[in-house]
Amino acid sequence: MCGIVGYIGSRDAYPILIKGLKRLEYRGYDSAGVALINNDDLNVYKTKGKVADLESFCEAKNISGHVGIAHTRWATHGEPSSVNAHPHYSESKNLAIIHNGIIENYAEIKNNLIAKGVKFRSDTDTEVLVQLIEYVQVKKNLDTLTAVQVALHQVIGAYAIALLDKREPNQIIAARKQSPLVVGIGENEFFLGSDASPIIEFTDKVVYLEDGSIAVMRLGEELKVVNILNRELNPLVHTIDMNLGQIEKCGYPHFMLKEIFEQPECLKNCMRGRINADADQVTLSAVIDYKERLLAAKRIIIVACGTSWHAGLIGKQLIETFCRIPVDVEYASEFRYRNPVVTKDDLVIAMSQSGETADTLAAIELAKRSGALIYGICNAVGSSIPRATDTGSYIHVGPEIGVASTKAFTGQVIVLAMLSLALAKEKGTIDDQTYNAVVKELSLIPDKMKEVLEQNDKIADLSRIFTYAHNVIYLGRGYSYPVALEGALKLKEISYIHAEGYPAAEMKHGPIALVDSDMPVVVIATHNAMYEKVLSNIQEIKARKGRVIALVTKGDETISRIADEVIELPKTLECLEPLLATIPLQLLAYHIAVCKDKNVDQPRNLAKSVTVE
Numbered sequence: 001m002c003g004i005v006g007y008i009g010s011r012d013a014y015p016i017l018i019k020g021l022k023r024l025e026y027r028g029y030d031s032a033g034v035a036l037i038n039n040d041d042l043n044v045y046k047t048k049g050k051v052a053d054l055e056s057f058c059e060a061k062n063i064s065g066h067v068g069i070a071h072t073r074w075a076t077h078g079e080p081s082s083v084n085a086h087p088h089y090s091e092s093k094n095l096a097i098i099h100n101g102i103i104e105n106y107a108e109i110k111n112n113l114i115a116k117g118v119k120f121r122s123d124t125d126t127e128v129l130v131q132l133i134e135y136v137q138v139k140k141n142l143d144t145l146t147a148v149q150v151a152l153h154q155v156i157g158a159y160a161i162a163l164l165d166k167r168e169p170n171q172i173i174a175a176r177k178q179s180p181l182v183v184g185i186g187e188n189e190f191f192l193g194s195d196a197s198p199i200i201e202f203t204d205k206v207v208y209l210e211d212g213s214i215a216v217m218r219l220g221e222e223l224k225v226v227n228i229l230n231r232e233l234n235p236l237v238h239t240i241d242m243n244l245g246q247i248e249k250c251g252y253p254h255f256m257l258k259e260i261f262e263q264p265e266c267l268k269n270c271m272r273g274r275i276n277a278d279a280d281q282v283t284l285s286a287v288i289d290y291k292e293r294l295l296a297a298k299r300i301i302i303v304a305c306g307t308s309w310h311a312g313l314i315g316k317q318l319i320e321t322f323c324r325i326p327v328d329v330e331y332a333s334e335f336r337y338r339n340p341v342v343t344k345d346d347l348v349i350a351m352s353q354s355g356e357t358a359d360t361l362a363a364i365e366l367a368k369r370s371g372a373l374i375y376g377i378c379n380a381v382g383s384s385i386p387r388a389t390d391t392g393s394y395i396h397v398g399p400e401i402g403v404a405s406t407k408a409f410t411g412q413v414i415v416l417a418m419l420s421l422a423l424a425k426e427k428g429t430i431d432d433q434t435y436n437a438v439v440k441e442l443s444l445i446p447d448k449m450k451e452v453l454e455q456n457d458k459i460a461d462l463s464r465i466f467t468y469a470h471n472v473i474y475l476g477r478g479y480s481y482p483v484a485l486e487g488a489l490k491l492k493e494i495s496y497i498h499a500e501g502y503p504a505a506e507m508k509h510g511p512i513a514l515v516d517s518d519m520p521v522v523v524i525a526t527h528n529a530m531y532e533k534v535l536s537n538i539q540e541i542k543a544r545k546g547r548v549i550a551l552v553t554k555g556d557e558t559i560s561r562i563a564d565e566v567i568e569l570p571k572t573l574e575c576l577e578p579l580l581a582t583i584p585l586q587l588l589a590y591h592i593a594v595c596k597d598k599n600v601d602q603p604r605n606l607a608k609s610v611t612v613e
């Protein structure tokens with residue numbers, strides 16, 4: 001949450017900062033601001049609203065300067081407003097700071113500072129930090145770096161910060177603890193970002209700052225990285241493999257639509273080098289490297305949040321079916337606080353698109369203390385979760401920018417399918433015929449997905465009938481139950497229509513009371529082992545005048561006669577059906593939100609990367 005950008009070099013900083021903020025706007029978008037050093041001035045401009053509002057606000061301002069920091073905010077402390085927007089000045093206005101994260105002991109520090117006469121302008125925890133830095137700097141007569149180190153020593157919480165001091169105009173100081181920060185290294189210039197997206201246009205050389213490190217970027221000097229005790233650290237320079245096309249809309253009206261349509265290609269990337277359909281083989285390097293410990297696992301615990309948690313529910317069914325190991329799927333936010341039983345014989349799989357979700361990271365730390373092997377399934381390369389895990393597999397679907405997760409979900413399911421097959425093969429719990437059939441079918445999924453995507457216009461038409469709805473129920477059974485949960489989540493987060501996913505048979509235990517002629521019910525009713533049961537559930541809904549939109553297997557005539565609307569899916573193996581059934585639900589949510597004129601890529605109150613609890 002919150003986006004951080006910085007620049008120091010010989011170019012004009014402002015255009016680089018604004019462009020960077022636009023690339024990071026998916027992280028938070030309730031207010032934005034910029035601080036620029038210009039000769040002896042440290043100018044801060046900030047406003048409520050989006051980056052475009054900041055640009056209008058800055059039109060008549062002095063935006064020159066070669067050193068600057070900028071921020072797009074997702075509010076935690078204090079409502080979205082110009083006053084609470086970052087950057088925040090210190091009282092003397094010598095310092096300006098931007099911050100992502102939460103300072104947990106901010107109230108205590110603030111009260112101490114107030115008692116010492118410091119005056120505050122905003123309600124934020126961030127201002128507390130910059131005031132603290134200034135207080136220790138003045139009191140102990142410290143240079144900026146030492147003041148930052150002393151102040152951070154007193155802080156409890158998570159942060160990624162960038163700080164300017166107008167008396168040291170050729171310097172940016174950045175620090176991180178539990179919130180990501182990336183430094184880009186150019187020719188006599190440095191870039192800073194919450195992730196690499198604002199940087200890749202300018203350089204492919206980056207340093208992912210480690211937890212607890214402080215980067216000092218000075219004009220004409222090498223990057224210096226130290227820790228809070230001023231011990232010098234060796235920054236590891238990575239070459240990033242990302243191109244601009246991956247983070248631009250490429251002609252699509254929204255990132256979400258682009259990302260939905262990219263799925264066939266993304267899944268090919270995800271399987272490349274791992275699935276060999278001709279040789280009937282799945283190879284995951286992590287399974288080779290950690291074979292013994294993986295095979296020794298007596299239980300698997302999947303920890304994740306939101307959409308990643310839904311993918312985990314599908315993973316449970318895949319792993320239990322093929323590997324015969326019990327799997328628990330836990331919300332990371334609950335797991336971390338409920339003293340769970342985890343042993344060294346457990347395998348903990350942490351799933352996250354962003355690789356930065358605070359709850360999932362905390363769940364990993366907890367599981368690590370019990371000696372369990374931690375396996376990460378993430379998208380963002382170099383992010384915190386892959387670095388915190390023992391081993392893992394990237395999903396390789398490219399940057400996901402639309403706030404509603406789409407291609408990461410199907411990528412996660414593909415990785416879970418590959419992992420379950422690779423493990424099952426090693427354990428001998430899968431017969432050759434099943435193994436070969438699933439491997440072959442996985443390689444056919446991208447083309448089958450394309451067939452589903454061809455129904456986009458039809459789904460767009462269908463979506464119009466939903467705009468009247470205040471509530472929608474999604475039903476599925478077996479592998480389709482998590483798909484129902486995911487369909488409902490997509491709808492509620494971008495259209496703000498209340499939606500719930502249920503296992504279809506649970507309807508009669510309560511939710512069926514909601515069904516009347518105003519209630520659309522989306523049912524995943526593909527031709528599999530549960531078909532007859534789901535058919536009965538549809539009859540029950542129709543008997544109560546519910547409006548049924550059914551996802552059926554191509555050629556199904558029975559359900560097509562009963563349902564009000566049908567969307568056809570190509571036939572595939574039951575265990576891989578989620579990969580196809582999810583697509584129409586993503587498209588449905590997208591088109592409904594567009595019909596309702598909602599901001600699809602940046603839905604209200606949400607942010608892409610949830611780096612706070």
Ligand code: F6R
Pocket residue numbers: 305306307308309351352353354355356357360403404405406489490493608609610
């Ligand atoms: C839903 C969505 C969120 C995320 C959740 C976990 O569309 O995007 O529910 O899935 O915040 O995020 P990651 O996967 O980055 O850990």
